[in-house]
Amino acid sequence: MNDVALELKAIVQTFHQGETALEVLKGADLKVEAGEIVALVGPSGSGKSTLLQIAGLLEKPQDGEVIIKGEAANNLNDDRRTEIRRQELGFVYQYHHLLAEFSARENIVIPQMIADMDKGLARKRADELLATMGLTDRATHRPARLSGGEQQRVAIARALANKPNILLADEPTGNLDQHTADDVFGMLTDLVKQSGVGALIATHNPDLAKRMDRIVRLEDGLLVAG
Numbered sequence: 001m002n003d004v005a006l007e008l009k010a011i012v013q014t015f016h017q018g019e020t021a022l023e024v025l026k027g028a029d030l031k032v033e034a035g036e037i038v039a040l041v042g043p044s045g046s047g048k049s050t051l052l053q054i055a056g057l058l059e060k061p062q063d064g065e066v067i068i069k070g071e072a073a074n075n076l077n078d079d080r081r082t083e084i085r086r087q088e089l090g091f092v093y094q095y096h097h098l099l100a101e102f103s104a105r106e107n108i109v110i111p112q113m114i115a116d117m118d119k120g121l122a123r124k125r126a127d128e129l130l131a132t133m134g135l136t137d138r139a140t141h142r143p144a145r146l147s148g149g150e151q152q153r154v155a156i157a158r159a160l161a162n163k164p165n166i167l168l169a170d171e172p173t174g175n176l177d178q179h180t181a182d183d184v185f186g187m188l189t190d191l192v193k194q195s196g197v198g199a200l201i202a203t204h205n206p207d208l209a210k211r212m213d214r215i216v217r218l219e220d221g222l223l224v225a226g
Contacts, residue, residue, distance in 0.1 A: 003034040004070070005165045005198030006055060008223075011064035013050055024050050025061070026221030032198040034165065037189055039209035040202040042218035048202040049170055051218065055200060056089055056168045057081045069165055086115050090159035090197070092169040092188075096151040098143040104130060104154045105139040108161050115162050122161075129157035132194075133187055149180040156188050160195055167192060167199040173208065181205070 013025040024047040032038050042048050053059040054066060057073055066073045068088050073081060098107050105126045112122035130139050133153040143151050152172065159167060172188060173181035185208050192199045201212065209215050216223045 004031050004067075005034045005036075006030070006032040006200065007065075007067040008051075008055060009065040009067065011051070011054060011061045011066070013047070013054065013059075013061050023221060025054075025064075027064070028218070028221065028223045030200075030216060030223050032166070032200050034198050035193065035196045036214075037192055037199045037201065037212040039212040039215040040200055040218065041204070041206075041209050041215055044204075046218045047221065048218055052168050052170050052200065052202060055166075056091060057085050086111075087162065088165045090162070090164040090167045092152075092156055092159045092167065092172045094171040094174040096143070096155040098151055098154060098158075100143055103140045103142055104135060104146065104150075107143075107154055108158045111158060112161050117162075125161060126157070129161060129191075130154075132191055133157050147180075148176055149184050152176065152184050153187060156184070156191065160191060160197065163195065164197060167197045167201075169199065169201040171202055171204065173203070173205065181208070185211070 008028060008030040011025050011028040014021050014023045028051060040048050040051065054061050057066065060074065068084055073084060102110065105123065108126035108129055109122045112125060113119060127139065130136055133156065135150060135153055138146060138150055146154065173185050176184060189211065203209055216225065
């Protein structure tokens with residue numbers, strides 16, 4: 001692999017609490033190749049979620065550079081940053097955040113239509129993803145009728161619906177029991193590999209981290225090999 005999907009250069013982020021400055025990231029560097037799954041580990045409060053927010057262009061760093069598929073993103077206007085998020089990035093969170101009033105299929109179709117995909121093609125893509133995730137027979141079910149593991153599988157399918165180059169996941173199995181987490185994570189990694197997506201996945205689960213291509217640890221504001 002030699003195609004860099006995501007690069008973070010010397011990322012610095014400081015939060016202010018009254019008179020106190022809390023420097024969370026102190027020059028973090030990272031490259032994620034296309035088709036590579038990288039585990040992001042570190043203790044609670046170390047800045048993993050902040051790093052993912054910055055990588056996902058949801059937050060701007062105080063210093064440093066975020067490069068998405070070769071394009072430096074820090075100084076882009078809001079419209080272009082939004083376009084990159086829509087076209088290049090997929091997000092999976094600990095909570096699935098599915099739209100309760102829509103079916104599993106519709107939850108996957110909607111982001112594609114927002115990206116100007118034809119409705120028929122969007123529905124076809126949604127059904128292909130649901131089949132890959134073993135959810136064909138649940139396509140018309142709303143989230144309330146799905147188990148926790150099924151809801152998260154729909155969320156993963158939704159994140160990959162627009163064929164992003166980068167997947168960012170924050171504790172994607174954190175709310176699931178161990179058996180379900182193993183199954184969902186296996187489906188996630190299989191789909192990522194099939195898609196050739198570069199993935200950065202934050203987790204507290206050491207067993208899941210070991211199943212990824214490599215581990216980076218956030219320690220004292222810097223990223224080091226796990």
